Amino acid sequence: MLALALFMVVPTVYAVWESLHRTLLVGGTRFSGLANYRTVLHSGAFWSGVWRVLLFAAVQVPLTIGIAFFFAVIFETGLVRFGRFFRTVFFMPFAVPGVVASVMWSFLLLPGLGPFPKLLKDLGLGNVDFFSSRLIVPTVVVIVVWEWTGYNMTVLYTSLKAVPREVIEAAVMDGAGLRTVILRMKLPMVAPTITMLAFINTVGALQLFTEPSIMSAFQPQAVSFGFTPTLYVYNTAVGTSDFNLGAAAAVVLALVIGVLSLAAFAVRRRNGEFR
Amino acid sequence: MSPRRRTPRRPADGVPIRLYGLRRGTTGLLTAVSALFAAFVLAPLVWLAINATKTQANVYGTAGFWFARPFRLWQNLAALGHDVSGAGIYLEWLGNTLLYAVVSAVGSTVLSAMAGYGFSRYRFRGAGTLFRLVMSTLLVPITALSLPLFLVYAKVGLVNSVWGMILPSVVSPVGIYLMRTYIDASVPRDLIEAARIDGAGELRIFLRIALPLTVPGLVTVLLLTLVAVWNNYFLPLVIFSRSSLYPLTVGLSTLSQAAETGTQADLVPVLITGGLVTVLPLIALFLLLERYFRGGVLQGSTTG
Structure with missing residues (x-):
């Protein structure tokens, strides 16, 4: 009975704790109605950030999952020598904090000084500025792909291992080629995992913060005030000390992500994956 | 039997790859692609390890992926114990x-x-x-x-x-x-x-x-x-x-x-x-x- 109470209390306290935050932040110190929300929703900086992360997600998520699936499936099918070694190496960035990853990449790509721009110049490609307004989003994509492909690959690899061996064997005996096995059999069988990864990656992409915020230390002009919605939240709240406005922006962001998550959950429930 | 038999590897899916009748060199090619991506993954970490041994001038002035004199790793590590930036230790x-x-x-x-x-x-x-x-x-x-x-x-x-x-x-x-x-x-x-x-x-x-x-x-x-x-x-x-x-x-x-x-x-x-x-x-x-x-x-x- 005691244990029962304990187990009931702990999550309940957590739930209350959780709801507390959400109710408190809306009120703030003084009741101002929806004024803050109106400001946020009319802010050009906020929306430009929203569009930027949406664009970012539209490129980064398929790219990450595509590369991850490619490697997961060739490793799992045994088409590569030293597969085990590669799997370990690819997964390593999972252990690297986003801050350190961004610092490393900023140094590597620093205009004029970093090894990669130097290399491109030596190759006769001229001065490539990875921090310019045209290239900054692709640059962040490269960094995030570096950070997360290994994780996605590992999840897909484990999921591929669950595909029943007999099915593949039978298909191969019936003369199915490699392409058929991979695209027509293995890919559909891990489709639920891919959906789940797409969801996780998208939520992560919408919260993009660490990478641009560190890069702005290297090239302040490269990253604007509202480069991503989270940066907008941080800069309004901490930068200009307008906590209430920042909180309103945080709520809008949380709502957007929450709605997306609910949609994803609805899809997964329909597929009977979530109990 | 193909000469591939000399490398009896067991793929994770348990289906021997020779059954697919692939062109020779496919494995080599895909291994090379994997190695390329591995280089992409490892490059920043290697760069980090190498440049932790350099002076500030050398970080910018010398080749990024090779060592340069003077070797300053120990001094750099020692600096971690001091408030060098005024921002903290x-x-x-x-x-x-x-x-x-x-x-x-x-x-x-x-x-x-x-x-x-x-x-x-x-x-x-x-x-x-x-x-x-x-x-x-x-x-x-x-x-x-x-x-x-x-x-x-x-x-x-x-x-x-x-x-x-x-x-x-x-x-x-x-x-x-x-x-x-x-x-x-x-x-x-x-x-x-x-x-x-x-x-x-x-x-x-x-x-x-x-x-x-x-x-x-x-x-x-x-x-x-x-x-x-x-x-x-x-x-x-x-x-x-x-x-x-x-x-x-x-x-x-x-x-x-x-x-x-x-x-x-x-x-x-x-x-x-x-x-x-x-x-x-x-x-x-x-x-x-x-x-x-x-x-x-x-x-x-x-x-x-």
Whole structure:
């Protein structure tokens, strides 16, 4: 009975704790109605950030999952020598904090000084500025792909291992080629995992913060005030000390992500994956 | 039989690849592609290790992927013990990160084990609803919660408090979910029933019977929380304003700001060496206990 109470209390306290935050932040110190929300929703900086992360997600998520699936499936099918070694190496960035990853990449790509721009110049490609307004989003994509492909690959690899061996064997005996096995059999069988990864990656992409915020230390002009919605939240709240406005922006962001998550959950429930 | 037989490798899917009748060289080509991506993954880490041995002038002035004289690794490491930037001391941040990560990891493991066991083994009123409630908190990301948390902290006096960092890190819905699935799968119901009939108390059953059976699950939750807290940036950035409380991530970011904007010399090597020292423990831990990480990822793949 005691244990029962304990187990009931702990999550309940957590739930209350959780709801507390959400109710408190809306009120703030003084009741101002929806004024803050109106400001946020009319802010050009906020929306430009929203569009930027949406664009970012539209490129980064398929790219990450595509590369991850490619490697997961060739490793799992045994088409590569030293597969085990590669799997370990690819997964390593999972252990690297986003801050350190961004610092490393900023140094590597620093205009004029970093090894990669130097290399491109030596190759006769001229001065490539990875921090310019045209290239900054692709640059962040490269960094995030570096950070997360290994994780996605590992999840897909484990999921591929669950595909029943007999099915593949039978298909191969019936003369199915490699392409058929991979695209027509293995890919559909891990489709639920891919959906789940797409969801996780998208939520992560919408919260993009660490990478641009560190890069702005290297090239302040490269990253604007509202480069991503989270940066907008941080800069309004901490930068200009307008906590209430920042909180309103945080709520809008949380709502957007929450709605997306609910949609994803609805899809997964329909597929009977979530109990 | 093809000459491929001399390399009897067993693919994970158990189907010998010679059955596909591939063109020769396919394996070689795909291995080369993998090696290329491996180089992409390793390049920044190699660069970090090499440049931790350089002076500031050499970081910018010499070839990025090779060593240069003078060899300054020891001096750079020594600098981590001083307040070189005026922003704080690296070793202090390392200590903070260790404290936050270890306490949160242990706390979250204990809590997840208890809550997971509760959800897995007791059928109390509203269990399903409660579990769904806990799971729904997964939907709201910590980034969006950090600022609201800060506002609450400002009210209850947890700003610039160690607990402000540790408490939210201890509550882990993912951990609870992982433990519940793990206990569902690895603790036989009959065993619990038998122990009850023999008159063992509930607490005794939990500690003596259920816990030992779930050790791998516990290690997974411990490691995942450890990594998550070690790498967390946004929450400490928002809630700490005193630099002596910073964890490594926030410390390094202030350092990078100081290194790029300040006029003081020689902050860049400290930043790079600091980055290396931040990454090494986790990579070591990860290489040693890889299968537990994989275990967590595997189970994570069935949830969200």
